[in-house]
Amino acid sequence: MHVNAIEVRNVWRIFKSRDGIVEALKDVNLEVRKGELFGLLGPNGAGKTTLIRILTTLLLPTRGEAYVLGYNTAKEEDKIRPLINMVSGGEYSGYGLLTVKENLWMFSQFYGIPSRVAKGRILELAKELKFEDILNKKVRNLSTGQRQKMNIARAFLTDPKVIFLDEPTLGLDVEVAREIRSFVKRWITEKEDRTVVLTTHYMHEAEQLCDRIAIINEGKIIALDTAENLKKRVSSEFSLLLRIAPKIDVSWIKNIEGVLNFISRVEDDGLRLRIIMEREESIGDIVDGFIRRGGKITYLSKEEPTLEDVFLKLTGRGLE
Amino acid sequence: MREHIRTIKTAMWLDYQITANWTRPITFFTYNIAKPVGASLLLLAMYYVVTGRIMGTMALSFIYVGNAFYMILGQVMMDLGWLVHEDREHYQTLKYIMISPSSYYSYLMGRAATRFLLSVFPVIFLLLLGLLIPIPYRFNYPLLIFTTLFGWIFMVSAGLLLNTITLLTARYGGSIGEAFAGLFYLLSGVIFPLSVLPEYLTKFALFLPSTYWFSLVRRSVLGVETDPFLSQLSLNLCIGLFFLTTLCFLVLSLAFYFSMDYLARRKGVLEMITTY
Ligand SMILES: Nc1ncnc2c1ncn2[C@@H]1O[C@H](COP(=O)(O)OP(=O)(O)OP(=O)(O)O)[C@@H](O)[C@H]1O
Ligand SMILES: [Mg+2]
Numbered sequence: 001m002h003v004n005a006i007e008v009r010n011v012w013r014i015f016k017s018r019d020g021i022v023e024a025l026k027d028v029n030l031e032v033r034k035g036e037l038f039g040l041l042g043p044n045g046a047g048k049t050t051l052i053r054i055l056t057t058l059l060l061p062t063r064g065e066a067y068v069l070g071y072n073t074a075k076e077e078d079k080i081r082p083l084i085n086m087v088s089g090g091e092y093s094g095y096g097l098l099t100v101k102e103n104l105w106m107f108s109q110f111y112g113i114p115s116r117v118a119k120g121r122i123l124e125l126a127k128e129l130k131f132e133d134i135l136n137k138k139v140r141n142l143s144t145g146q147r148q149k150m151n152i153a154r155a156f157l158t159d160p161k162v163i164f165l166d167e168p169t170l171g172l173d174v175e176v177a178r179e180i181r182s183f184v185k186r187w188i189t190e191k192e193d194r195t196v197v198l199t200t201h202y203m204h205e206a207e208q209l210c211d212r213i214a215i216i217n218e219g220k221i222i223a224l225d226t227a228e229n230l231k232k233r234v235s236s237e238f239s240l241l242l243r244i245a246p247k248i249d250v251s252w253i254k255n256i257e258g259v260l261n262f263i264s265r266v267e268d269d270g271l272r273l274r275i276i277m278e279r280e281e282s283i284g285d286i287v288d289g290f291i292r293r294g295g296k297i298t299y300l301s302k303e304e305p306t307l308e309d310v311f312l313k314l315t316g317r318g319l320e
Numbered sequence: 321m322r323e324h325i326r327t328i329k330t331a332m333w334l335d336y337q338i339t340a341n342w343t344r345p346i347t348f349f350t351y352n353i354a355k356p357v358g359a360s361l362l363l364l365a366m367y368y369v370v371t372g373r374i375m376g377t378m379a380l381s382f383i384y385v386g387n388a389f390y391m392i393l394g395q396v397m398m399d400l401g402w403l404v405h406e407d408r409e410h411y412q413t414l415k416y417i418m419i420s421p422s423s424y425y426s427y428l429m430g431r432a433a434t435r436f437l438l439s440v441f442p443v444i445f446l447l448l449l450g451l452l453i454p455i456p457y458r459f460n461y462p463l464l465i466f467t468t469l470f471g472w473i474f475m476v477s478a479g480l481l482l483n484t485i486t487l488l489t490a491r492y493g494g495s496i497g498e499a500f501a502g503l504f505y506l507l508s509g510v511i512f513p514l515s516v517l518p519e520y521l522t523k524f525a526l527f528l529p530s531t532y533w534f535s536l537v538r539r540s541v542l543g544v545e546t547d548p549f550l551s552q553l554s555l556n557l558c559i560g561l562f563f564l565t566t567l568c569f570l571v572l573s574l575a576f577y578f579s580m581d582y583l584a585r586r587k588g589v590l591e592m593i594t595t596y
Contacts, residue, residue, distance in 0.1 A: 074585075
């Protein structure tokens with residue numbers, strides 16, 4: 001029988017706290033096939049981590065059901081747990097008094113991996129992720145990047161069928177982030193039945209790694225496709241990047257014909273704008289509009305659409 | 321079963337690394353010996369102030385032995401109060417242990433076991449020191465070994481009860497441990513006989529395994545039970561009641577654990593960080 005790696009059916013998650021009620025997930029539906037490197041792309045607070053927590057059996061959905069490899073995450077966590085693992089970015093997980101090797105070995109024991117096998121795998125992973133030099137270092141003395149490499153190794157060490165990576169490169173320098181990305185890419189191609197679910201708010205990461213991407217915003221999946229197909233949704237469009245000074249009112253932009261959406265960010269003593277539009281003739285109107293309002297344009301470029309533009313077109317906001 | 325034992329062993333190893341390896345062994349033993357000895361000397365001084373005597377009376381033996389063995393119970397409760405909290409917020413490992421195939425319950429048992437074993441050392445030391453006072457020991461070794469072993473089961477289940485509560489609470493993890501420790505201290509005849517308690521508290525104490533544990537401790541170390549109330553119980557009855565209440569505690573803690581585990585997943589507190 002054909003079983004999807006992941007199925008999410010009408011999942012809602014509502015948090016009640018003193019500050020009020022948050023609907024973190026609103027009727028989410030999706031399927032991830034075995035062997036896929038699947039991305040969840042969305043801005044802060046979109047609900048990515050909440051979905052990962054549900055899929056990793058740490059959290060129950062308020063309504064709806066989720067399945068990992070055919071097992072219900074709310075009721076059959078015992079079946080799921082041996083088959084999955086997870087890494088979260090931007091945290092400092094690990095026992096500071098243990099060495100890297102000890103930490104990894106300990107977690108392998110919670111998965112019942114024979115000690116000798118585990119030690120072999122630790123060495124292999126250390127070689128692949130280039131952290132052999134810190135194996136005997138105490139965890140509390142590690143840099144952020146070293147710690148994250150250890151945590152990546154912790155999760156892959158157990159040879160999971162489905163691995164969840166929640167913003168795995170968050171806060172890492174370019175070099176380490178690239179090493180981790182290429183490791184993940186290699187890992188999934190090594191065997192057919194491996195599946196990766198990755199969340200990120202870096203569109204390049206999603207674009208570079210993922211077979212398919214779900215764009216999530218305010219608890220809802222608003223688009224789901226390959227990066228290529230997603231970008232086709234804006235293929236007749238382009239984006240215009242502008243820097244202007246001083247800060248002036250920009251609300252008039254959306255009234256210009258051909259402008260689909262735009263975001264502006266305050267920067268130094270001016271503004272940085274990203275406008276997604278579909279009529280090249282309208283560029284003149286925009287330039288004109290700024291000059292008439294006393295704004296100086298210090299930078300202007302026209303770009304091919306990216307995933308960020310898909311997001312911008314759909315939601316009217318930026319990713320980061 | 322094999323998996324549980326492996327998890328317990330790994331957790332014991334981890335706890336030993338965390339608790340005992342944090343400084344050189346010498347520092348560790350000073351900490352482990354100096355602290356309890358200090359507490360005991362303080363108690364002796366207080367006893368002297370109140371009674372004006374220090375030489376080996378039965379009342380002093382009662383206090384001294386009760387206090388020495390309370391070191392185990394108090395230490396285990398206080399330490400375990402922090403355990404979930406630390407794993408969740410300081411080491412941030414709780415969620416990774418939770419999603420592993422190992423039972424978190426077994427993990428906690430292992431952690432509690434090491435704490436228990438480590439806190440036995442100061443008791444041995446205090447018992448040796450008691451020879452100087454002198455405390456009139458009349459050891460019943462088989463009974464002492466039985467009492468200690470079952471004490472472990474009791475403390476582990478009490479510790480687990482404690483931990484399942486802290487699983488759901490964000491803060492106050494440690495204070496819950498202290499509350500547990502204080503409760504056992506007051507209600508189990510550690511340094512004063514049960515009969516001085518108001519009647520309803522005495523009745524409550526009869527449901528606590530710790531009450532019988534301390535009674536068995538005195539019987540196996542001093543050869544007699546001096547508590548006027550508990551001395552009415554025969555040794556066999558005392559063992560039986562200890563057995564029974566411990567079993568109830570264990571079942572209760574398991575039931576608690578499974579409902580808390582569910583509640584924690586529903587409320588989403590397994591990876592909560594409360595900035596402190
Ligand atoms: N335990 C909780 N109690 C209350 N609200 C919560 C809880 N966990 C998450 N939320 C809220 O749910 C929403 C979604 O959060 P979530 O962590 O899933 O977002 P995210 O997409 O992972 O964002 P980020 O990129 O910041 O990690 C947010 O508004 C968040 O504040
Ligand atoms: Mg998140």
